[in-house]
Amino acid sequence: xxxxQGEPFDPADELAGLTQRASEAGAIVSFTGVVRPxxxxxxxxxxxxxxxxxxxxxxxxxxxxxxxxxxxxxxxIHRHGLLAPGDPIVFVAAAAHHRRVAFLTVDYIMDRLKTxxxxxxxxxxxxxxxxxxxxxxxxxxxxRWMMPVLAAExxxxxxxVSTHGEPAK
Amino acid sequence: xxxxxxxxxxEGIVQVSFYGKLTDRFGSAMRHVECPASGVTDTELCxxxxxxxxxxxxxxxxPRVRLVVNSQILERHLRxxxxxxxxxxxxxxxx
Numbered sequence: 001x002x003x004x005q006g007e008p009f010d011p012a013d014e015l016a017g018l019t020q021r022a023s024e025a026g027a028i029v030s031f032t033g034v035v036r037p038x039x040x041x042x043x044x045x046x047x048x049x050x051x052x053x054x055x056x057x058x059x060x061x062x063x064x065x066x067x068x069x070x071x072x073x074x075x076x077i078h079r080h081g082l083l084a085p086g087d088p089i090v091f092v093a094a095a096a097h098h099r100r101v102a103f104l105t106v107d108y109i110m111d112r113l114k115t116x117x118x119x120x121x122x123x124x125x126x127x128x129x130x131x132x133x134x135x136x137x138x139x140x141x142x143x144r145w146m147m148p149v150l151a152a153e154x155x156x157x158x159x160x161v162s163t164h165g166e167p168a169k
Numbered sequence: 170x171x172x173x174x175x176x177x178x179x180e181g182i183v184q185v186s187f188y189g190k191l192t193d194r195f196g197s198a199m200r201h202v203e204c205p206a207s208g209v210t211d212t213e214l215c216x217x218x219x220x221x222x223x224x225x226x227x228x229x230x231x232p233r234v235r236l237v238v239n240s241q242i243l244e245r246h247l248r249x250x251x252x253x254x255x256x257x258x259x260x261x262x263x264x
Contacts, residue, residue, distance in 0.1 A: 033264075048188055050258065052240035058264075078264050090264055117264035120189035131190050134263040 001074070002062050004055045006081040011091050014075055022073045022095030029102035030075075030093035031110055037085035044124040045089070049080040057118040065109040071096040076109060078117065082124075108145055114138040181206040183249075185218060186256040191234070194225060208250045211236055234259050 003009075011032040019028055035045045062076045071094040078090045090113065094105035115134045122131045183204045192198050195218075202217045209217065212230070219225035228234065235242045237256040238249065249255060 047262075047264075048192070050188065050237070050240075050256065053237065053242070053258070056240075057261075113264040115263040116261070118258075118261050119264050120259070121262040129193075131193075132262055133260070138263060 001076070002055070002059050003077045004049065004058055004080060005077065006079070008079070009077050009088060009091065011088050014077060014091050015093055018073060018075050018093050018095055024097075025072050025095035025102075026097050027099035027102040028093065028095045029099070029106045030091065031106050032088050033090040033110075035083045035085050035087045035089055041125050042085065042123045043126060044085075045083045046122050046124060046129075047080040047083065047089070048120040048122070050118055054078075054080070054118040057116060058113065061109055061112040061116060064112070065094075065105045068108065069094075069096075069101050069105040071101050071105045074105060074109070076113075078113070078119075080119065111138075111141045111145060115142045183209075183214065183217070183255070185214070188256065189259040189262070191228070191257055191259055194228060206251070208248055208253075210248055211245050214249060214255070229257060 011030070015028070015030050018030075022028065036042075058076060058078055062074060065071075066074060073095045075091065075093045077092075079088070083089055090110075092106050092109050092113070094102045094109075096102040096105065115138050120131065122129050181204050183202045184199055185202070186199050187195050188198075200218055202214075204214070204217055215226055215229040219229060230245075232245075235258050236245055236247075237243070237254075237258055238247070239254050242258075
């Protein structure tokens with residue numbers, strides 16, 4: 001399930017929904033990104049989006065995660081519009097038979113969303129507006145999925161995933 | 170934020186959407202310009218939009234700024250026709 005929406009969402013509700021749908025899964029991993037509240041100067045975060053390209057970009061990233069790691073089910077939800085510090089902005093969850101697939105799927109989708117999702121973000125400061133770009137660290141996080149060693153490790157982990165340590169549910 | 174479709178109308182009025190920093194440069198998310206009913210090239214459109222502002226033209230033709238036609242990111246050097254939906258998008262911020 002992929003959604004790009006202006007309305008707020010409740011991460012707990014979304015996780016509960018996935019848990020219900022993925023009744024055969026042995027592992028469910030979720031990530032919730034919230035508007036960082038640490039900087040008191042930032043009053044709000046605005047995410048501008050394109051009515052078609054934004055959803056398409058999120059769907060393509062999610063599909064790539066599904067193709068690469070083959071989880072049982074995923075949820076990707078991304079907000080747009082004006083958000084306040086502490087508001088959930090993104091939610092990514094994956095259900096799989098085993099934890100490695102679930103962890104990798106969420107990690108991969110988040111890394112690509114952080115740099116490739118079609119949004120333009122600007123912070124609303126007390127003294128004006130400031131457009132922001134993806135951080136260098138975000139680009140480096142994304143690039144690691146293209147590095148042969150990590151890719152090999154990831155794919156091997158998925159293909160050869162063991163069953164120990166995770167009792168059947 | 171959503172916006173209405175952008176297009177060449179039959180009267181030759183062009184509506185173009187801007188995103189990100191370009192919104193600030195144009196002072197709005199959308200601009201209307203007059204153009205020949207037969208359409209224009211993307212380069213001509215940049216000139217119509219920016220007038221004699223060389224800096225603004227440079228921003229629009231910057232290869233990092235992509236041209237979106239009918240929700241498809243296309244390479245430059247093409248002709249834009251009536252009813253095409255047009256947008257200029259700068260590099261994305263990511264999610």
